[in-house]
């Protein structure tokens with residue numbers, strides 16, 4: 001048995017900055033409401049017609065991660081791509097990224113676990129490396145939310161929260177069992193599947209039916225979120241799965257050098273920080289600048305924290321995520 005270790009991180013966000021004031025020109029909202037309830041000040045949104053999308057952002061993040069890892073794309077044995085906003089119904093973004101990057105014929109796997117997508121993907125990559133089947137895995141989380149959001153007052157609960165962007169990690173085999181990913185813990189609870197979902201464009205109603213009754217004002221064509229239910233479940237599940245990671249590894253919160261929560265809402269992160277008595281130096285948040293980028297949020301935060309020198313050799317890093325499905329998970333990494 002081997003361990004797996006992250007050796008390169010990268011991220012990419014579109015240039016287009018959209019502030020809370022910008023949104024208040026499109027819908028009945030304001031900076032005070034968004035800041036108070038979510039902590040978000042601005043987000044990056046793809047400019048329509050720019051040609052950018054989920055895969056192309058993922059490619060840019062992946063290129064940065066590979067360069068920082070010092071590993072050639074030809075040495076990658078497996079691509080894992082996490083997204084809820086794929087370019088196509090099928091095939092998945094994994095093969096599209098492989099083609100855009102000219103990566104030969106390595107396997108490409110897509111992960112459909114929304115906000116928990118990166119943590120699920122990390123666990124999948126870890127298992128393949130642990131068994132010895134693959135040595136190097138490229139893991140990407142990328143989201144193009146803005147194309148499907150309702151930027152009128154009707155959609156304001158959702159559209160002020162989410163942003164576009166991508167993050168990536170390169171994982172490699174590690175012989176030292178005390179280094180790298182120490183544990184991952186994954187959960188899901190399908191009874192809440194439609195509490196945070198987009199149900200209009202789906203194979204339940206195939207294309208002629210959708211075209212026949214398509215109505216831009218129909219909320220089924222935009223993401224729906226039962227915000228309060230999601231919030232209540234998030235704080236409970238975050239806590240459970242973080243506690244499990246600590247217990248499994250014989251650690252306490254004092255041992256955590258950096259905790260990176262999925263960037264869902266700054267209020268959720270602050271609640272967890274208080275509950276676990278973590279100091280400001282132990283927690284990394286960037287939702288203020290990017291909003292919630294779902295599968296991309298943890299790798300963007302990891303990449304930024306690493307480049308700011310907040311993750312160093314031998315640090316203990318804890319990741320936790322919760323989101324649509326519901327799905328949730330954690331990972332404890334010894335850097």
Ligand code: UT7
Nearest residue numbers: 029030033037115156157160227228230231264265322323
């Ligand atoms: O990644 C995981 C996925 N997501 C999450 O973790 C999000 C979890 N949920 C949340 O973060 C919060 O529920 C929200 C930030 C989405 C909403 O905050 P809330 O405190 O739960 O607000 P609410 O939905 O209960 O709405 C309160 C009021 C309502 O008005 P009335 O009925 O009290 O008159 C809403 O219509 O705020 C109104 N409202 C807004 N007002 C201004 C909803 N969205 C907005 C808005 N601007 N953007």
